[in-house]
Amino acid sequence: MKFINSSISVIVFIFCLNFNLTAQRLLTEDELDQTKVYTSIEEAILNPENVFQLDLLTSDLKVLPPIISKFKRLQRLYLYENQLTKLPPEIGDLTNLQELFLDGNQLTSLPAEIGKLKNLEVLGLHGNKLSSLPKEIGEVENLKTLYLTENQIITLPDEICNLNNLESIDLAYNKLVKLPDGIGKLVKLKELFLTANKINKLPDEIGNLSSLEEFYLDDNNLKEIPDTIGNLHNLKTLGLANNQLITLPKTIGKLSLLESLYLSGNKLILLPLEIGGLVNLKNFFLSDNLLKYIPKEIGHLRNLKELNLYNNQLTGLPLEFSDLSSLENLGLGKNNFKVLPSSFDNINIY
Secondary structure, three states: OHHHHHHHHHHHHHHHHHHHHHHOOOOOHHHHHOOOEEOOHHHHOOOHHHOOEEEOOOOOOOOOOHHHHHOOOOOEEEOOOOOOOOOOHHHHHOOOOOEEEOOOOOOOOOOHHHHHOOOOOEEEOOOOOOOOOOHHHHHOOOOOEEEOOOOOOOOOOHHHHHOOOOOEEEOOOOOOOOOOHHHHHOOOOOEEEOOOOOOOOOOHHHHHOOOOOEEEOOOOOOOOOOHHHHHOOOOOEEEOOOOOOOOOOHHHHHOOOOOEEEOOOOOOOOOOHHHHHOOOOOEEEOOOOOOOOOOHHHHHOOOOOEEEOOOOOOOOOOHHHHHOOOOOEEEOOOOOOOOOOHHHOOOEEO
């Protein structure tokens, strides 16, 4: 009899366990797209176990009610353009959540419970009033995309470097002065947007971002670039316009896959000879610098389509310019040229 009771108990336990796992199973993207999108909490709460998507865009919410925790199977939550100043700790109960959009609110901080969202892949926080992030952000282990543009963030917690699955982070238009040294741990990162901050130096560890393809640092206070930049072998776009750069490291020539390089608005006096190693470069912007000559190695850039040298101190160009067989647009205005080579006849010069 005891054996039968024990067997029944085991069966009941397994059944309950399987039921719970089924209830918490994440829908695939295709399955999720087929589910109803609820547009009010009042409607959704009538059937909480079947709420996978909740869109509360422009609902004039000043507070997200704790009842949000009832939606255990919620995978997408849209809270764009409300008036939220904080999130309830119950947000951490939404452990199935994969996408959370909070753009255009008035959030000044995030609760520590954000770290409980282990399935979260996309977190949108554009246009809030965040000055910092909680250290628990580093526990959101499956996060792939993090939007933080137009906040007031001054520093990043070291724990952000634990986001091993992060592929894209946008921190443009904040108040960052520096990056954490551990930034190099984000080896899956493909996109890093840091435009319009106050960064004056990059850590050497930046060179460990071996998957990086898009890197924007325009409108900062950089005076130099570390030699380790040359380790970013997958980089295709590098934005460094409107900084205070005087020189470039020789290692920049190792970026053989680079297609676009933006260096306008700096204080560059010369270019390293190694610039000729950028054999896949298509767009090269150097306007508003202090360049007096261009090295002959520029002729190696046979894929170059646009070269902007507007407003420098150039008096001539090397003969190797004639090797730029793909060149279509050339900015030469506001320099000191007297004669231009005839080979430029078919090029749009501005």
